[in-house]
Amino acid sequence: MKLIECPRDAMQGWTDFIPTETKTAYLNQLLRVGFDTLDFGSFVSPKAIPQLRDTAEVLAGLDLSTTKTKLLAIVANLRGAETAAGYPEIRYLGFPLSVSETFQQRNTNKSIAEALEEVARMQELCQQRGKELVVYLSMGFGNPYGDPWNPEVLGDFTRRLDALGIGIVALSDTIGASTPETIVPPFRELTAAFPRIEFGAHLHTTPQSWREKVEAAFSAGCRRFDGALGGIGGCPMAADELTGNMATENLVLYLQEQGVPTGLDMPALAEARRMSAAVFAGH
Structure with missing residues (x-):
């Protein structure tokens, strides 16, 4: 079981700028919890995501001396990937590849065909620099634009990624559109068809829908x-104020109920939750 904590996703759409020292202190606490990976920041245009313009400064302040947690940074293009790959502390580069043509244009100003070409170049870069590329299939459970979606579409994208040697693919519920009926078939089919790939779930939920979504993905092998x-x-590019990230505390609760060890330091997690409330207070 791998739990990936995503403070980058929590912060990126935040209106008020969170001071660099506040971000750094919060991330250092998260590093004490024992997550497999920390999605800590992004190397994208500060005009697109002004909240994360200080990612390099935050990285410089992180204490990685005693943590087993690996760092992941999101990139939107090859230039961002080259920047991120220059930091030895960063293990993973994450790229959002939309299965919706409309959203790919909105999110990265590229067509899907152009994005796939860039993924190939990023994968070469990662292999040269000793990094791993994580590809997020955004709008992975449907989209509001009428673009084609079904498990076969996900399979087509995954075949292309598998051919490039990409080892981690996260199905991403960008707008909270997923239901158990749309979650189970892709995970069951993809995990069977592509045993070399590690499939992840990046689910956005309402407070009422989290359990059924986690249960569906877990039961299907995620x-x-x-x-x-x-x-x-x-996602600030597809915002719905009622739909947020999957709450980590709910994930932990579900896994505890299933008797699945999380390996997390629970007192450190409790302190991180307290800090999170302070970081995002008043919003």
Whole structure:
């Protein structure tokens, strides 16, 4: 079981700028919890995501001396990937590849065909630099634009990624559109068809829908889950104020109920939850 904590996703759409020292202190606390991976920041245009313009400064302040947690940074293009790959502390580069043509244009100003070409170049870069590329299939459970979606579409995208040697693919519920009926078939079919790939679930939920979504993905074989403490955040390019990230505390609760060890330091997690409430207070 791998839990990926995503403070980057929680912060990126936040209107008020969170001071660099506040971000750094919060992330250092999250590093003490024992998550598999920390999605800590992004190397994208500060005009697109002004909240994360200080990612390099935050990274410089992180204490990685005693943590087993690996760092992941989101990139939107090859230039961002080259920047991120220059930091030895960063293990994973994450790229959002939409299965919706409309959203790919909105999110990265590229067509799907152009994005796939860039993914190939990013994968070469990662292999050269000793990094791993994580591809998020955004709008992975449907989209509001009428673009084609079904498990076969996800399979087509995954075949292309598998051919490039990409080892981690996260199905991403960008707008909270998923239901158990749309979650179970893709995970069951993809995990059987592509045993070399580790499939993750990046689910956005309402407070009422989290359990059925986690249960569906878990029952279908998913063992990699993204979350954010407090369920804060989501995609600013496809915002719905009622739909946030999967709350990490709910993921932990579900796994405890299933008797699945999380390996987390629970007192450190409790302190991180307290800090999260302070970081995002008043919003």
